[in-house]
Amino acid sequence: MVKSNDLILRTMTVLIAFILFGFSVYLFLAGHNAPGGGFIGGLMTSAAILLMYMAYGYEAVNKVLPINYRSLISIGLLVAVLTGVGSFVFGQPFLSQTFDYFYLPILGKTELATALLFDVGVYLTVIGVTLTIILSISEDR
Amino acid sequence: MNDVLNIVTIICILVITISITLLLYRVVKGPTNPDRAVALDAIGINLMAAAGLVAILLPTTRLNDVILLIGILLFIGTIALAKYLEKGVIIDRDHD
Numbered sequence: 001m002v003k004s005n006d007l008i009l010r011t012m013t014v015l016i017a018f019i020l021f022g023f024s025v026y027l028f029l030a031g032h033n034a035p036g037g038g039f040i041g042g043l044m045t046s047a048a049i050l051l052m053y054m055a056y057g058y059e060a061v062n063k064v065l066p067i068n069y070r071s072l073i074s075i076g077l078l079v080a081v082l083t084g085v086g087s088f089v090f091g092q093p094f095l096s097q098t099f100d101y102f103y104l105p106i107l108g109k110t111e112l113a114t115a116l117l118f119d120v121g122v123y124l125t126v127i128g129v130t131l132t133i134i135l136s137i138s139e140d141r
Numbered sequence: 142m143n144d145v146l147n148i149v150t151i152i153c154i155l156v157i158t159i160s161i162t163l164l165l166y167r168v169v170k171g172p173t174n175p176d177r178a179v180a181l182d183a184i185g186i187n188l189m190a191a192a193g194l195v196a197i198l199l200p201t202t203r204l205n206d207v208i209l210l211i212g213i214l215l216f217i218g219t220i221a222l223a224k225y226l227e228k229g230v231i232i233d234r235d236h237d
Contacts, residue, residue, distance in 0.1 A: 009220065016216070036206065044213070047217055051217055051220070053232045054221060054232060055220075057232070058233060058235075059234065059235060135232070138230075138234075139234075
């Protein structure tokens with residue numbers, strides 16, 4: 001197979017993948033009060049990883065991001081279930097949630113909700129499912 | 142003042158609709174596949190403009206994420222189409 005010279009695509013990928021990761025983290029954290037959330041944040045992260053796969057090829061990205069996306073699915077589901085089970089510790093029904101205000105160093109007064117932990121589970125599961133589907137389809141033998 | 146803004150926005154939406162229609166003609170009729178890819182890319186850009194104009198029309202800021210999102214997905218989709226047309230594979234593997 002002839003080695004291709006994708007200089008423009010690879011240089012743009014270095015820049016754009018960072019913007020995509022930043023935008024996905026923004027969407028993930030904005031999901032409480034604005035459009036966004038775990039699902040679309042996970043889709044954006046997998047879009048960034050997919051862009052890196054398209055620009056650099058399978059083996060190079062696997063060396064940079066040695067993540068088994070199938071195990072990411074089970075980790076995400078485990079996080080989501082554990083946030084539901086965690087409400088039993090406080091004598092509450094399954095999947096009940098709470099929030100409180102904290103003073104963080106830079107952000108000041110911030111509302112931290114336990115729904116964010118459930119969203120982390122959704123985020124990891126969406127990344128795992130999307131990239132598992134795409135990478136197993138692209139396996140051409 | 143608000144009426145002028147509404148009228149101008151509606152006129153812009155109509156112009157973008159005409160533009161998307163002409164691009165759809167190119168998608169259907171286009172002799173080669175790269176023609177269709179470029180036309181679909183331009184349709185996506187027009188959709189970004191339409192989302193921005195709709196955000197002006199119903200005064201809201203909730204659509205700003207959608208505009209950025211369409212741009213990103215359009216970029217990735219166009220790169221995937223271009224790689225397919227150029228090489229026949231979208232994700233390279235060097236296992237031979």
